[in-house]
Amino acid sequence: MKELLAILLSAIIIDNFVLSKFMGICPFLGVSKKFESAIGMGIAVIFVMVCSTLVTYPFYMGILLPLKLGYLSNMSFILIIALFVQLIEIFLKKTMPALYKALGVYLPLITTNCAVLGVTLLNINNNLTFVQSIFNALGGGIGFTVALLLFSGVRSRLETCDIPETFKGVPSTLIAASIVSVSFMGFSGLIEGIFGK
Amino acid sequence: MVFESYILPVLIFAGAGLIAGALLYAASKIFAVKADEKLEAVNEALPGINCGACGYSGCGDYANAIIDGAPTNLCKAGGTAVAEKLAEILGVEAAEVDQLVAVVHCNGDCNATSPKYTFDGVSSCAAAKRFYGGSESCAYGCLGFGDCASVCPNGAISIKDGLAKVDKSLCVGCGLCEKACPKKIITMKSIKKFVDVACSSTSVGKTTKEICKVGCIACKICERKCPEGAIKVNNNLAQIDYSKCTSCGICAQSCPTHAIVDCRNSLEVRN
Structure with a gap:
C-alpha cells in the first residue's frame, strides 16, 4: 500500500509528465487558457491513461510478450489509445457539447499525446506490476491535470499583465511554462524523504 | 517461421482493429447525436475555405449561426450564388451580397x-x-x-x-x-x-x-x-x-x- 502511494505521489509531483518529463506539451500549452477547458482536458486524459493501461498491460503481457512480438508495442498501444480517445469523443459530443467545442482539436490530439503513450510504455519498461501500472497511470493523469490547472491560473494572470510587445503571446507563455517547470524541481527527493528509500 | 513473424502480427492487429471498430460502432449508436438535416445542407452550400470574412470562426460556425437565424448574405467568398442557395435551403427571401x-x-x-x-x-x-x-x-x-x-x-x-x-x-x-x-x-x-x-x-x-x-x-x-x-x-x-x-x-x-x-x-x- 505504501509502495502504491509512493508511485502515485511521485507520478503526480516528482515525475510530472508535463513539467519534469516534458511530455504532452502541445495540449499543455493549447488548452491551458481557460480553467474550465483545462479541467475537462485533464479528466479526459486521466480517463484515457487509466483505460489504456488497463488494456495495454494485459495485451502486452498476455499476447505480445509470449509471442515474442514486443517490438509491436508502440504501434498496438497507439491503436488502443486511439480507441479510447474516440470513445471519449463520442461520449463528450453527446453529453457535454460545450466542453466538446472548447476542447476542439485537442481532444482527438490526445491520441498523439506522448504523455499517454509514455505512461503505457514506461509501465512496461520500468517492470511495474499490473496494479502498480494503474496507479502510475492514474498519477500521471492527475499530474497532467495539476500541471494544466496550475498553468491556467498562471496564464489568466499573464493575460492582464503589461507585457512588452515582443514577448506577448507565445514567448511569455513559454517563459512562464519554464518557470513553473523549474519550480517543480523543488519536489525532487520528497518521496524518499517521506517513505524512505 | 513465416507464420510467426509475418502473419501472426497481422492477424493480431486485424483482430484488435475489428474489436475496436465494433466497440466504436456500438458507442456511436448509443451516443448518436441527431444532426440537423438543414445544417448538413447549409454546410454543403458554403464554400468551406474557412476565411472568416462572415465574422464567424469558420464555415462550420457560420452554418450553425444560420440555423439559429443569422443572415444568409454574410458569406463574402460565395457571393450571391451561395446566398441564394442558403435562402432556398432555409426557405427565406434571398438577400444580395455586396461582394x-x-x-x-x-x-x-x-x-x-x-x-x-x-x-x-x-x-x-x-x-x-x-x-x-x-x-x-x-x-x-x-x-x-x-x-x-x-x-x-x-x-x-x-x-x-x-x-x-x-x-x-x-x-x-x-x-x-x-x-x-x-x-x-x-x-x-x-x-x-x-x-x-x-x-x-x-x-x-x-x-x-x-x-x-x-x-x-x-x-x-x-x-x-x-x-x-x-x-x-x-x-x-x-x-x-x-x-x-x-x-x-x-x-x-x-x-x-x-x-x-x-x-x-x-x-x-x-x-
Missing part, C-alpha cells in the same frame, strides 16, 4: 521605384518594415515580400516585380490580406466599383515624384475633373468616396502619373 475585392493601394513596382537598401533578412514584409520602414524608397509603398499572398486562402494575390497584385476572379473578399499587410495599403472595396487610387503616399508631390514614377503627386486634377465630386485630395493623397463614385473613369484618364487606375477591362484589379 468585396481587395485593392492594393500602390503601383510602385521595380520599374517605377528603386530600393533604399538591400534587405537580406527573413522574407516577410513585417520583418522588413522593422528596418527603417522597409527597403522601398517610398515609405508608404508595397514591400513585395508577400505577407498578403501567404495568408490568401484562395491564392488570389501574387507578387510581380516586387508588387502585390490581386486577381479579381480569384479574390473572395475575405479581407485577410488587409489585416496581414503591415503597411496598411490593402483595403476592401465593392467589386462593382472600377477605379482605385493606386498610391498611399502622403508625402508632398515633389518628394513623391522624386522616388516614384506612378505616385499621387496631389495635383488635384482628378478632384476638378470628377463630375460627381467623389474625389478629394486629403493630406497630399487623392481619396475616392465610393458612395458617390459612378465608375465613369474620367479621373483615371486625366491622372498625369496614372496613380488612379481603371480596372474594368482587366482581370486583375489593376494591371
Whole structure:
C-alpha cells in the first residue's frame, strides 16, 4: 500500500509528465487558457491513461510478450489509445457539447499525446506490476491535470499583465511554462524523504 | 517461421482493429447525436475555405449561426450564388451580397521605384518594415515580400516585380490580406466599383515624384475633373468616396502619373 502511494505521489509531483518529463506539451500549452477547458482536458486524459493501461498491460503481457512480438508495442498501444480517445469523443459530443467545442482539436490530439503513450510504455519498461501500472497511470493523469490547472491560473494572470510587445503571446507563455517547470524541481527527493528509500 | 513473424502480427492487429471498430460502432449508436438535416445542407452550400470574412470562426460556425437565424448574405467568398442557395435551403427571401475585392493601394513596382537598401533578412514584409520602414524608397509603398499572398486562402494575390497584385476572379473578399499587410495599403472595396487610387503616399508631390514614377503627386486634377465630386485630395493623397463614385473613369484618364487606375477591362484589379 505504501509502495502504491509512493508511485502515485511521485507520478503526480516528482515525475510530472508535463513539467519534469516534458511530455504532452502541445495540449499543455493549447488548452491551458481557460480553467474550465483545462479541467475537462485533464479528466479526459486521466480517463484515457487509466483505460489504456488497463488494456495495454494485459495485451502486452498476455499476447505480445509470449509471442515474442514486443517490438509491436508502440504501434498496438497507439491503436488502443486511439480507441479510447474516440470513445471519449463520442461520449463528450453527446453529453457535454460545450466542453466538446472548447476542447476542439485537442481532444482527438490526445491520441498523439506522448504523455499517454509514455505512461503505457514506461509501465512496461520500468517492470511495474499490473496494479502498480494503474496507479502510475492514474498519477500521471492527475499530474497532467495539476500541471494544466496550475498553468491556467498562471496564464489568466499573464493575460492582464503589461507585457512588452515582443514577448506577448507565445514567448511569455513559454517563459512562464519554464518557470513553473523549474519550480517543480523543488519536489525532487520528497518521496524518499517521506517513505524512505 | 513465416507464420510467426509475418502473419501472426497481422492477424493480431486485424483482430484488435475489428474489436475496436465494433466497440466504436456500438458507442456511436448509443451516443448518436441527431444532426440537423438543414445544417448538413447549409454546410454543403458554403464554400468551406474557412476565411472568416462572415465574422464567424469558420464555415462550420457560420452554418450553425444560420440555423439559429443569422443572415444568409454574410458569406463574402460565395457571393450571391451561395446566398441564394442558403435562402432556398432555409426557405427565406434571398438577400444580395455586396461582394468585396481587395485593392492594393500602390503601383510602385521595380520599374517605377528603386530600393533604399538591400534587405537580406527573413522574407516577410513585417520583418522588413522593422528596418527603417522597409527597403522601398517610398515609405508608404508595397514591400513585395508577400505577407498578403501567404495568408490568401484562395491564392488570389501574387507578387510581380516586387508588387502585390490581386486577381479579381480569384479574390473572395475575405479581407485577410488587409489585416496581414503591415503597411496598411490593402483595403476592401465593392467589386462593382472600377477605379482605385493606386498610391498611399502622403508625402508632398515633389518628394513623391522624386522616388516614384506612378505616385499621387496631389495635383488635384482628378478632384476638378470628377463630375460627381467623389474625389478629394486629403493630406497630399487623392481619396475616392465610393458612395458617390459612378465608375465613369474620367479621373483615371486625366491622372498625369496614372496613380488612379481603371480596372474594368482587366482581370486583375489593376494591371
